[in-house]
Amino acid sequence: MHIDDLSLRNFRNIADLRLTPGKRINLLVGRNAQGKTNIIEAIGLLSTGQSFRAQDFRDMIRWNAQDAEIAARATCGAGADALRVSIDSRRKSFTRNDKRVTAAAAGKFFTVLFAPEEILLLKGPPASRRRYIDSIIFQLSHTHRSNSMQYEKIVRHRNRLLQDARLSDSARREALRPWDEQLADIGSRIVMARSEWCRRINGLLPERYRAIAPEDAQARFVYVPHCGANAVEKGIDSVKERLRAQLEERRSDEAVRGITLAGPHRDDLEAEIGASRVKHFGSQGQHRSFVLALKLAEMDLLREASGGEEPVFLLDDVASELDAERNRFFFEVLGAARGQVFITATTDADVRLPGVGEISIFDVSGGIATPRK
Ligand SMILES: Nc1ncnc2c1ncn2[C@@H]1O[C@H](COP(=O)(O)OP(=O)(O)O)[C@@H](O)[C@H]1O
C-alpha cells in the first residue's frame, strides 16, 4: 500500500500543500519547525484516525483558520481509495471515496510510526500505552474506534453525574445505573479487543527482539487490564460481570472523588524481558531495543492483516534519536522493507541509507514541500 498523492489545507503551519511521494523512500528534509513532523502527523491521522501528538484535535487547525483538511489518494490492495479527514472546531470527520466512515482507512491503509516520543513509551504514563495499542487496533477495526469513542462519552457522563452536587445519593445511584450497564457492555468489548491484539503482537515480538538482542531473555508486551487478567481469560461475559462488580465496589470512593474508578480507561501495558519489568529494571539500551522490536512486530502484524502488503512506515527524526549501532540495524531493516517510507531529517546526511535506490527528497520549509530535482 502507498500514498499516491497527499494534499493538506490549513493543517498546522501548512496553508496549502500538495505532495506526490515516490513509492519507496521519501525523505523530508528541512530545518527545525518547518512542518516535517506535521506532514508525518497528517499521514498517521489518515490511517489511525488520531494524532500521535495533539492532545486536542483543534490544535491541528492552522491558527486563525476555521477548519483543516487532509486528503490523499492511496493505493490499498487492488484499488485506489480517496481518503479524507476534515477537522473543524467541533469534530474530526472522515470519508472514504466520499462516503462518511468512522475512520478514513480502518482495515485498509496501515501505517507504522516511529517517532522520538515512542522511545519513552515504556517510561511514560499508562495513558500513552493505551493510546499506542488503541492506535494499532483502530487501523484494523472500525468497531474498536467507535467503541472507544462511545466509551469516552460514557465515562464523561458518569463523571458528570458523580460530580453533580445537587443529586441525593439515591438519585445518583438511580441515574448511574444505565451508565454502569453501558460501561460494562462497551468496556468489556474494549478489553477483549486489546487483549486479543496484544496476544497477536506477542506472537511476533519475541523473534523480533531476539534478532536485535540475541543475548537477552524473551520479550513480552503484557496487557494489564484493570479488571484483572483472570476475568479476561474467562471471556467477555466474565469481564462484563467483573466491571459491574468493580463499579459496585468503588461506589463510595467514586462519590468522594467524583471520577469513574473502574474500566478500561485504567488499563496498562507492561514491557517484560524474561521475568523483569523493563520500566523499572531495563537499561536504556533495552528500552530502545524493546520499542524497536515492538515496532517491527507491529509492522509484521499489519502486513499479515493486509494479506501481505507492506504498511507505510513513518519515521520521524529517528536518525538523531538512536545510537549509531541501532541506527545501522534500523536502516538495514528499512532496506529490507519493500514498502513506502516517509523519513524526516534535518539534513540528508543524517540519514545514511543503505542501497535502497529510488529515493525521493523533498525540501520542507515554512510549510511548503519542494521536490528536489
Ligand atoms: N495549529 C497550528 N497553526 C500554525 N502553526 C502551527 C500549528 N501547530 C504547530 N504549528 C507550527 O508548526 C511548526 C512545527 O512544525 P513541525 O512539523 O513540528 O516542525 P519540524 O519540521 O521541526 O518537524 C512550529 O513552528 C509550530 O509553531
Ligand SMILES: [Mg+2]
Ligand atoms: Mg519534527
